[in-house]
């Protein structure tokens with residue numbers, strides 16, 4: 325298929341937020357190597373970095389942490405909406421709808437100033453965790469757990485979701501995954517957000533569109549599909565036959581391949597390590613072992629590397645995260661990058677409006693409806 329069909333290699337925006345070298349398998353946020361951020365930084369610090377284009381001082385980080393924890397509660401309107409969404413919709417549809425609905429009660433309303441958009445961005449980052457956890461508690465007939473202002477973003481999310489404070493290693497593992505997922509240049513959902521922002525539509529609309537784009541299995545949905553596959557395989561010894569059979573049927577192996585990376589996705593390196601560590605600590609290394617075997621077979625058969633979503637599946641599973649919340653957690657992290665991209669787009673905006681190449685029929689002759697036969701044959705293009 326022509327590269328043009330997927331905008332491959334087309335530069336559609338300039339950004340100071342993140343950069344990828346697909347050949348070398350490198351990723352940077354604002355010039356900082358993802359390996360340094362994954363091992364030394366926190367999600368809160370990365371939120372600051374993406375929104376201010378520099379690392380925070382300690383007082384600045386404290387302020388941001390306080391701001392996020394102060395914005396975690398959701399409006400009465402969303403609290404009322406949530407039981408219906410928990411009954412009727414899938415998690416990503418809930419998130420899309422509730423982020424759109426959140427605009428109605430955002431204290432900054434339709435204010436599009438730089439300051440208002442930064443406040444909206446922080447609210448979106450903070451409240452996404454509460455929306456996901458509340459939704460899950462309600463759909464499993466458990467009482468929602470209120471946000472704990474003393475806990476960092478990742479630990480607080482697990483506390484609200486599972487009803488107990490996570491141990492430090494688990495909270496840190498989630499925090500690392502949020503750092504890894506926080507931004508990734510002009511992926512489909514970020515591009516969607518920037519296209520919407522370029523019309524000067526509002527922050528909530530741009531993020532609602534981004535969530536809709538992330539929902540698809542070729543983008544964010546891949547971590548859930550990867551987990552379903554691991555469960556179907558069930559035993560490391562079945563991995564080889566399963567993968568070969570699936571490839572034989574020309575089916576994709578979810579969590580493998582990437583439009584930009586032609587070598588190992590640097591995020592996968594950290595997630596593979598976390599998958600092993602969490603599995604061993606939980607006394608259940610099965611998911612890691614199946615994943616490792618799948619990776620070996622896909623490499624041998626197709627020469628494809630795992631992307632960020634493959635090992636994320638077993639990492640989240642080991643934390644007790646239900647499979648259908650894995651893509652929403654991607655959204656929870658990417659909220660940092662999406663909102664930063666929307667603000668970057670507003671700061672130097674030009675309407676994004678590409679061209680299309682017309683490949684339909686030419687010079688058609690209009691036939692009035694009463695003269696058209698039942699088959700409509702005379703309105704078909706001469707081929």
Ligand code: COA
Nearest residue numbers: 541542543546575576577578579580581582583631632633
């Ligand atoms: N499993 C099996 N084969 C795969 C594959 C996978 N996960 N990913 C790519 N391929 C194969 C394709 O079948 C195609 O082979 P062909 O040339 O023989 O037809 C070739 O590799 C190119 O794939 P293509 O889908 O055109 O690449 P792309 O750049 O358009 O797509 C992805 C990139 C990510 C959409 C694609 O690799 C994919 O669908 N992966 C699975 C979903 C996933 O993990 N998404 C998360 C991305 S972070």
